[in-house]
Amino acid sequence: MKMNLFRAMGTNVEFIIDDTKFQPISSLNDVILSAKSRMEALESRLTRFRNDSELSHINQQTGKWIAVTKDTFTILRLANEQFDLTNGVFNPFMGYVIQNLGYRVTFKDIHNQTQELFRIQYPYLPPMHSPLQLNEMTQEVRLDNGYMLDLGGIAKGWIVEQTADHLLNNGVSDFICNAGGDLVCKGTNNGQPWVVGITDPFNEDKHIFNLNVSNMCVATSGTYSRTWSKQGRKVHHIIDPFLGEPADTDIISCTVISPSLIEAEILAKAALILGTSAAQQLFDMNKQCDWIIVKISGEVEHSCN
Structure with a gap:
């Protein structure tokens, strides 16, 4: 078993590889290094926390046509498609709203801010x-x-999928690519499914489920982790796209298991924003997915066997 841990996209990223099928073993380190480079290159283009990223160039020059790389164009096309498919529940155009809530720097620096850089106009x-x-x-x-x-999340999920594809294309067939709980699981672990633990949002040192996963992706959206105070008010990063405020929902955590990590990301976030009742209808339209909902009350609902 080969494991590699590093920081990217504001979270811990982990490659867990069953290297028994990889030949020659000596070149596996080179593949891992190139996969890390691929992830870091994509992050550098798509983050809003770097002034020199392609995303920042677009944000800095609104109203103008901006030439972008193929990778950036691809993820922006996907973002537009998901905005339309979800009728705006997935909304990637709320950068000013998120900044106004204080999330204008990476999360590790969010508690050290002193300046008010922007005030959104209401309503x-x-x-x-x-x-x-x-x-x-x-x-x-x-x-x-x-x-x-x-x-x-759509950029994070897409980058993880692109990194997983890089591993596959370079001969690595059995692995987990995990970025802060958003995972692509390929092949098996010594012939057995990979075991993925789902965090208990009320006690992050424990798991409420252990899932057997093979050739599937897992994404979790929750309001329990990335929280901070804004003018004495506790806020989180899951924004209701129709109100421009942190979502007021009966769900504290939603996990989706899907063949596509982007689909899992979008569904998990949309379900959390919409609440349990509407989430059930959403999942009924996506039969290829399994899901786990943890309510603020502590009640757990799921479709997993």
């Missing part, structure tokens, strides 16, 4: 249509004035 009005235009011919994008992109 908050969600966009009815995507404010992001894409030109497939020129590979250019244009963001309307008054908006800021924050790709959040």
Whole structure:
């Protein structure tokens, strides 16, 4: 078993590899290094916390057509598609809202802020249509004035999937790529399914479930982890896209198991925002997924056997 742990995308990233099928073993370290480089390169383009990222260039030049790389164009196309498919429940255009709540720096620095850099104008009005235009011919994008992109979980999920594909394309067939609880699980662990623990949101040192997973992806969205105080009020990073405020929901944690990590990310976040009743209807339309909902009351509902 080969394990590699490093920091990226504001979280701990882990490669866990069953190396018994990889030949030659000596070159596995080179594959791991190249996979890490792929992840770091994608993060550098898609983060809003670096002024020189492609995402920041778009945000800094709203109203103008900006040429971007193929990777950035691909994830922005996916973001637009998910905005439309979810009728705006997934909304990657709330950068100003998130900044106004204090999340204008990486989470590790969020408690050290002293300045008020931006004040959003109320009432908050969600966009009815995507404010992001894409030109497939020129590979250019244009963001309307008054908006800021924050790709959040969809970028994280996509980057993890791209990194997993890099491992697969370089001969690694049995592994977990885990970025802060968002996982791509490929193949098996010595012939057995990978065992994935689902964190208890009321006690993060414990698991409420252990799942047997093979060739599937797992994503969790929760309001219990990334929280901070804003003018004496406790807030979190899961924003209701129709109110521009942290979601007021009866769900504290939602985990989705899906063939696609992006789909798992979107469904988990949408379910948490919508609440249990609407989440059940959402999952009924996505039969290929399993799910685990933990309510604020402590009650657990799930579709897993």
